[in-house]
Amino acid sequence: MVVGFTGSVVQTWFFMAALMLLGHPEKGALLFYVAFAIGYVLELIPNYLFSNWYTFGTKPNMKNAGGFLLARAINLPIQLGLLPLLIRLLPTWREDYISMAVIFIAGCINYLICLAFFKPQKQEITE
Secondary structure, three states, X not given: OHHHHHHHHXXXXXXXXXXXXXXXXXXXXXXXXXXXXXXXXXXXXXXXXXXXXHHOOOOOOHHHHHHHHHHHHHHHHHHHHHHHHHHHHXXXXXXXXXXXXXXXXXXXXXXXXXXXXXXXXXXXXXX
């Protein structure tokens, strides 16, 4: 939960920064989605590392990196699909609130997918 929340905040921060750099395009405009994707990509590496170390108690390796990238490849279309839906359903919400809601919903789905690829390492029992 901590990693998911932190990732959501980081992605939203990058999204909002990209919106400012792009001239704060209208909700639903192409540059709005570009800004959202920029936040998604920039948050990817810290999320992977924290997912390994904190969420799953594993070390980064090729298997979980591949699984993480697969989960994120599934996650991005989910986020980009939810974004216009929530913009239409919640037109009075601010961009950062919409972003956080989208990221939270997609993050729950991402976690379930990642469970198949992140296997906790066996810990030795010491007495």
